[in-house]
Amino acid sequence: MAKKCVVVWLSVVIALASSVSAGQVGEVNVYSYRKPKLIDPMFAAFTEQTGIKVNSVYAKQGMLAKLQSEGRNSPADLVFTVDIGRLSDIHKAGLTQSVDRSMFAADIPDNYMEPNGHWFGLTTRARIIVASKERIAPMAISTYEDLADPKWKGRICTRSVKHPYMVALTASMIAYHGLAGARTWLSGLRDNLARKPQGNDRAQVKAIKQGVCDIAVINHYYIAKMLKDPEQVPWAEAVNVIFPNQAGRGTHMNVSGVALTKHAPNKDNAIKLMAFLASETSQEMYAQKNAEYPVKPGIAWSDLQNSWGSFKEDSLSMAVVADNRAAAIKLADEVNFNGG
Amino acid sequence: MANASTLAGFKGFRFGFDLPQKSWTLASVFVAILVALPVAAVIWTALRPSGDIWSHLISTSLPGYVSTTLWLMLGVGTSVLLTGVTTAWLMTMCRFPGRRVFEWLLLLPLAFPAYVIAYAYTDLLEYSGAVQIFLRMAFDWQAPQDYWFPEIRSLGGAVTLMGVVLYPYVYLLARAAFLEQSVNVLEVTRVLGHGPWRTFFRVSLPAARPAIVIGVALALMETLNDFGTVDFFAVQTMTAALFDVWQGMGSLVGGAQIATAMLAFVVLLISVERFSRRQQKVYQNVSSRFRELPSYHLEGLPKLLAFMACLLPILIGFVIPLIVLIRLAVIYFDESWTVDFRTYVLNSLMLSAIAAAGALLVALLIAYGQRLRGGRVISFAARIASLGYAVPGAVLGVGVLIPFAYFDNSLDALMREMFGISTGLLLSGTLVAVVFAYVVRFLAVALGQVESSLAKVSPSLDMAARTLGYGAGETLLRYHMPLIRGGMLTAVMIVFVDCMKELPATLILRPFNFETLATHVYWFASDEMLGEAALGSLTIVLVGLIPVLFLSTMTARARSTRLSSGTVT
Numbered sequence: 083m084a085k086k087c088v089v090v091w092l093s094v095v096i097a098l099a100s101s102v103s104a105g106q107v108g109e110v111n112v113y114s115y116r117k118p119k120l121i122d123p124m125f126a127a128f129t130e131q132t133g134i135k136v137n138s139v140y141a142k143q144g145m146l147a148k149l150q151s152e153g154r155n156s157p158a159d160l161v162f163t164v165d166i167g168r169l170s171d172i173h174k175a176g177l178t179q180s181v182d183r184s185m186f187a188a189d190i191p192d193n194y195m196e197p198n199g200h201w202f203g204l205t206t207r208a209r210i211i212v213a214s215k216e217r218i219a220p221m222a223i224s225t226y227e228d229l230a231d232p233k234w235k236g237r238i239c240t241r242s243v244k245h246p247y248m249v250a251l252t253a254s255m256i257a258y259h260g261l262a263g264a265r266t267w268l269s270g271l272r273d274n275l276a277r278k279p280q281g282n283d284r285a286q287v288k289a290i291k292q293g294v295c296d297i298a299v300i301n302h303y304y305i306a307k308m309l310k311d312p313e314q315v316p317w318a319e320a321v322n323v324i325f326p327n328q329a330g331r332g333t334h335m336n337v338s339g340v341a342l343t344k345h346a347p348n349k350d351n352a353i354k355l356m357a358f359l360a361s362e363t364s365q366e367m368y369a370q371k372n373a374e375y376p377v378k379p380g381i382a383w384s385d386l387q388n389s390w391g392s393f394k395e396d397s398l399s400m401a402v403v404a405d406n407r408a409a410a411i412k413l414a415d416e417v418n419f420n421g422g
Numbered sequence: 423m424a425n426a427s428t429l430a431g432f433k434g435f436r437f438g439f440d441l442p443q444k445s446w447t448l449a450s451v452f453v454a455i456l457v458a459l460p461v462a463a464v465i466w467t468a469l470r471p472s473g474d475i476w477s478h479l480i481s482t483s484l485p486g487y488v489s490t491t492l493w494l495m496l497g498v499g500t501s502v503l504l505t506g507v508t509t510a511w512l513m514t515m516c517r518f519p520g521r522r523v524f525e526w527l528l529l530l531p532l533a534f535p536a537y538v539i540a541y542a543y544t545d546l547l548e549y550s551g552a553v554q555i556f557l558r559m560a561f562d563w564q565a566p567q568d569y570w571f572p573e574i575r576s577l578g579g580a581v582t583l584m585g586v587v588l589y590p591y592v593y594l595l596a597r598a599a600f601l602e603q604s605v606n607v608l609e610v611t612r613v614l615g616h617g618p619w620r621t622f623f624r625v626s627l628p629a630a631r632p633a634i635v636i637g638v639a640l641a642l643m644e645t646l647n648d649f650g651t652v653d654f655f656a657v658q659t660m661t662a663a664l665f666d667v668w669q670g671m672g673s674l675v676g677g678a679q680i681a682t683a684m685l686a687f688v689v690l691l692i693s694v695e696r697f698s699r700r701q702q703k704v705y706q707n708v709s710s711r712f713r714e715l716p717s718y719h720l721e722g723l724p725k726l727l728a729f730m731a732c733l734l735p736i737l738i739g740f741v742i743p744l745i746v747l748i749r750l751a752v753i754y755f756d757e758s759w760t761v762d763f764r765t766y767v768l769n770s771l772m773l774s775a776i777a778a779a780g781a782l783l784v785a786l787l788i789a790y791g792q793r794l795r796g797g798r799v800i801s802f803a804a805r806i807a808s809l810g811y812a813v814p815g816a817v818l819g820v821g822v823l824i825p826f827a828y829f830d831n832s833l834d835a836l837m838r839e840m841f842g843i844s845t846g847l848l849l850s851g852t853l854v855a856v857v858f859a860y861v862v863r864f865l866a867v868a869l870g871q872v873e874s875s876l877a878k879v880s881p882s883l884d885m886a887a888r889t890l891g892y893g894a895g896e897t898l899l900r901y902h903m904p905l906i907r908g909g910m911l912t913a914v915m916i917v918f919v920d921c922m923k924e925l926p927a928t929l930i931l932r933p934f935n936f937e938t939l940a941t942h943v944y945w946f947a948s949d950e951m952l953g954e955a956a957l958g959s960l961t962i963v964l965v966g967l968i969p970v971l972f973l974s975t976m977t978a979r980a981r982s983t984r985l986s987s988g989t990v991t
Contacts, residue, residue, distance in 0.1 A: 111934060117945055137934035140945075143665070144930035147674055147820045151827035155834055155847045157934075171672045242656065244670050280575050280656035282949060292549045293565050313953070411670040415482035420658060 110351040112138040113145045114162040116338060120372050121162065127367070128358045134351045149177045154345045159352035164338045165246040169201040170404035178341040181353060189360040189378045193399050194337055203337030203400065204359050205374035208302040208393070209251050210333065212287055212321040217296045225327045226255065226334065229299065230270025238274045239286040239295040243419040244411055247283070247301055247336060252413060253406035254334050254398055261409065269417040279420050284308060284317075291320040301336075306373035306386050325393040332394035336403075338374065446894050447800070450791020453784055454803030457862050460821030461685070461809050467678035467824070475667055475676040483663065491659045493577060494584075494652075495642055501585030502641040505735050506592025507634060511622060512728050514600035518720040524732040526971060531739030532590040532916070533966030535923040535940070537650030538959040539583050541952045542743035544654070545750075547574040575655040584645055586739035591644075592637035594912060595874070599630035602878060618718050632877070635695050636870040642691070643812035643866065646684055649926065660684055661814050674820065681817045688812045689805070744963065750956035758957035763942070767961060770939040773853065774921035777860035781917045782910060784861055785868035789876050790898050793884075804869065811866035815926030822859045822931060826850045851933050859927040864920045868913040875909025876902065915969035922966050939965075 114121065118140050125136035149156055149172065161178075163169045172178055173196060180199040194203030213223055223229070229238060241248060255264040276295035281288075286298035287308060298321075308318035325333045340359065346352050358364055365376035373384045414420065479487075509528050513521065531539075547553055549566055563569045572578065603626060611621045627634075652659045660680060668677030720728050751758065788804050810818055830847045837845045849855055879902055887897040903910065925940045932941065943958035 117949070119945065139932060139934050139936070140941075141929040143669060143816045143926065144820055144823075146672075148823055148930060151820075151823045152847060152850055153827065153831050155827075155831055155844070155850075157847065157851060167672075174672075244666050246670075249670060277573075278575075278656050280654075284949070288550065294549055311951075311953075408671050411666065412478055412482075415478065415666075418483065418486070420656065421483070421486060 108133060108351070109135045109137060110348045110355050111157045111159050112136060112162060112355075113149065113158045113160070113343075114138050114140045115142060115145060115168055116140070116162045116164050120368075123371070124359060124364050124367055125355075127363065128355055131358070132351075132354060134354065136355065146172055146175060146177070149343060150175060156343060156345050157347060158343050159346040159348045160355065161341050161343060162338070163340075165336050166203075166250060166339070166400045166404050167246045167407050169196075169337070169339050169341055170401070170407075172341055173200045177344050179344045179346070181342050181356065185353075185357065186360055189365075191377060191379070193397060194339075194377050196401070201339050201341040202356065202360070203339040203377050205338045205365075205368045205372075205376060206335045206395070207338065207374055208325060208333045208335055208395070209247060209299060210302045211324040211326050212290065212298050212300055212305075213324060214290050214296040215320060215322050218322070220322060223297060224324060225330065226251070226299075227267065228326075229274065229297070230267045232270070232273070234274045234297060236274065236276050237296040238271065239276055239289045239298045240271070240279050241282055241286060242279045243268070243414045248299075249407050249410045249414075250336050250403050251299070251334050252410035253403045254396065256406045256409055256413075257398055257402050258331065261413070264410075265413055265417060268413055268419060272417055272419045284314070287317045287321055288314070291317040302390075303373040306384065309386065323390055325390070327396070328394050331398070332396040334396050334398075335375075337377070337400055447791055447795045447797065450787050450794075451797070451800045451803065454788050454791070454800050454807055457784060457810070457865055458803045458806035459825040460818055460859070460862050461806050461813060462821075463824040464678050464813060464817055464821040465682050465685070467675055467820075468682040470675045472673055472676040472679055475671065475673055476679070479663065479667070483658070487658055487660050487663045490577060490657060491646070491661075494580060494657065494659055495645055497577070497581030498584045498588060498645045499638055499642055501581060502589040502592045503634070503638055505585065505589040506637060507596050507627075507630075509589075509732055509735065510593050510596035510600055511626070512732060513597055514603075514717075515618070515622075515626075516718050516720050516728055518725045518728045520729060520732070524736070526975075527736045527740070528593055528732060529590050529970045530736065530967065531587045532594075532919055533963045533970055534587050534739065534743060535650075535925075535959070535962060536584055536587050536644075536648055537654065537925075537947065538747070538943070538955075538962070539587055539739070539743045540580075540651045540654050541947060541955070541959075542746040543579070543583060544574055545952055546742070546746055547572075575657075577655075577657050580651055580655050580657045582738075584641075584648065584651060586735055588641035588644055589735060589739075591640045591916075592634060594916070595633040595637040595871075596630055598908065598912070599633035599874075600626060603629060633874050636874060639688075639692060639695075640811065640867060640870065643688060646688065646812050647814045649814050649816070664814060664817065668817075677817060681813055685809050685812055688809065744960075747956050747960045747963070750953045751960045754953040754956055757954055762937070763958070766937050766939045766942045766958070767965070769937065770922055770962070771965065773856060773860065773938060774918045777857045777864070777921045778914045778918040780857060780861045781864050781868040782872070782914050784865060785872040785913060786898070786903075786910075788869060789872045790894075790902070792873075793876060794894055807862065808866035808869055810862040811864065813863075815863065815924060815928075816930060818863055819859060819927035819930035822855055822862065822927065823850065826855050826858075851931075853933060853936070855931045856928060856933075859931055860917075860921045860924060863924065863927060864917045867916050867920060871909045871913035871916070872906065875906035879905050911972075915972065918969050919966045922962050 178200040183195055183199040255267055283300035283304045289295050305318050308314035365378040365381045368374045369376050369383050373386055513525050611625050649661050664677045664680040667673050791800050827850045830850050834845045837843050887901050928941055939958050939962050943955045946955035
């Protein structure tokens, strides 16, 4: 009986183990921090065009640890992230390899490529201010610095300042105002909060609609997402969209991007997929389906993006933002931002 | 084998199952060490230097994190203790209307993942939720400033909701313990003139204490490892700090150190409890299980109170969130019900079933190994392995990654060197890793059940069986397993339900193109798209219900009496 048991167990184990085969010809393996809903259609388009199958696994945490422990046998070829932080973490951990930048010279602007080609931005997202149409006059608030103005006391909502999007914004404030200046700004913003930081970007807009607060900071494409959900349309319609700092340095941008792993077993296919995602077809999909800003110049925007018009982007190097992240998180602790 | 037959005198080998005692112990030690590996990997990671993270944390947010965590644990602990023990006692010893139905209804909240219930209640109780909208209409309030309403996204909210989904652990274990009470002892206390309250505090409660403590410990460990709920409610616990350090500051080492500190705290708690009852050992008189327990017939106010005490946790922990989910699932049904969705259901069922069986086997092996021959190594490894339950799932996921990848890469290097072939990653990135993670994560549940059941079997039974010539394995198979069948089933069922709900470790360890219900729900839920997540959440709950219902019939049958007669007033 024991032997039978062992046999059964072994066969289960073998069956499970063989259920996955990585590294075959005609495949590319993807570790993704990016939710499958948007990226899957692009993978499907890629497979249709090239016959190369895309295997993906999505997680919000632990991809770096996974790559690291798997080492040279890791099946992963590409890593997708939705912010600069994780891209640069993976790069700094020595888990990436460089790709010839000249391949993307026509598609990706310089400040969205790592100087040695270790990561590439595919889309950009603007960190915008939204303000209640009813309760905030147009142009009453126009810069990130304004958010710390005491006149907005009790009227601002944000998500946790330790979320990667807020961390990147704070990191850019450190770059422009120094640590002390950024600290003053962050504690000013904290004092203006209407409630303890909570929820995601969408939840902040909802809070404005509800009258909990009047001003929030969000990523721009959430507006597009809300306009697609009947229940959330009224939330999105309750706010004006403000691209901050137009008279100065421009609006803070973050990138979603991709990196080729150091031990990519399907390197050629992986580079093909990268090229595909930087190409016109995919860049247009990013804009049309998710209202993200394509990195490639000259791509048609979605109607919503067109309605907002063009704006000045902060040209601060993504690498600088990445370097200031740890300091930004420490600032958040120091001013006890999330403690509310 | 030789050893066993000399011990027993003759005939060691029957069924081909009868390993000699020494091999049993060795196998137990080996398995215990194996399942202890992930936690050991976390602790090992924590040993590396992490720079100035601690001095930064201590001077800023750590004190707040620690006190919030302690309050959360105190709150949830008190809540599950009161709810679990009260309901278990009422079910076992009292008669009042609805008792039969409550008996299994009380288990239902177990099927709800805490994060799902958190989403559901936020949907209901936040400013734009149905409750506040109704209040505003009723009292003609206009803005949030016009009235006070408890904030659901708070420490209090987290305590309430976690308490209400976690009390079934205590209820289950306490009820099983109460059911196994010796009728003789209860009769003696009655003869001595003790009323129901004194009987409870002087006799039943002390006897059930080990089981209750295991229940509370499980609930508290689950509280500690939770990230979904506290993150959603913006409650700053140690787990939140862990993720700040790991994800935000990019320091896995720092995160592992926080995890290790939390583990040390759990170990301390458990040791204190064990130490405080080091002299107690309660063996059940086997025959008394088959006699009827006396019960108290409730009338008037006590009847009403008992009824309410059982109804309330069911309402809050099951009925209300279920209604919220059903409403959303209906609205978003077309977007949610896809071909893929059905695959996810099957994936979840398959993984959970395999992991539950695996956890039971490992628990039996370890518990019986301990019974056979104690030994420091095995009990230490068993303790370490049980700690997997107190580690946040994502951290445990990394803990599983490390030894698996180490094994795969070492084997690969060896094969390359000797035969020039690469075996690549054999186990990492496969479902084996996921199942293993589940077993490690939920071993505490299975082991707690099996250990406490086994502990009640008098050692004289072992001695008798061995004297009769049965070997260690056969004694387990023929005598212990039938006796502890109830406990084994409970273990399998709880682990199954827990696996259905498991999310963070699954996310990290699952293979390419593979989703479970929980990971599927997470795509939406993490984006606060509760509507799209509703059908998946509902399915997790409904599938989780099947074993819960099965479980309740088993617990009831465990005592083969009809409690309808033989009442005591």
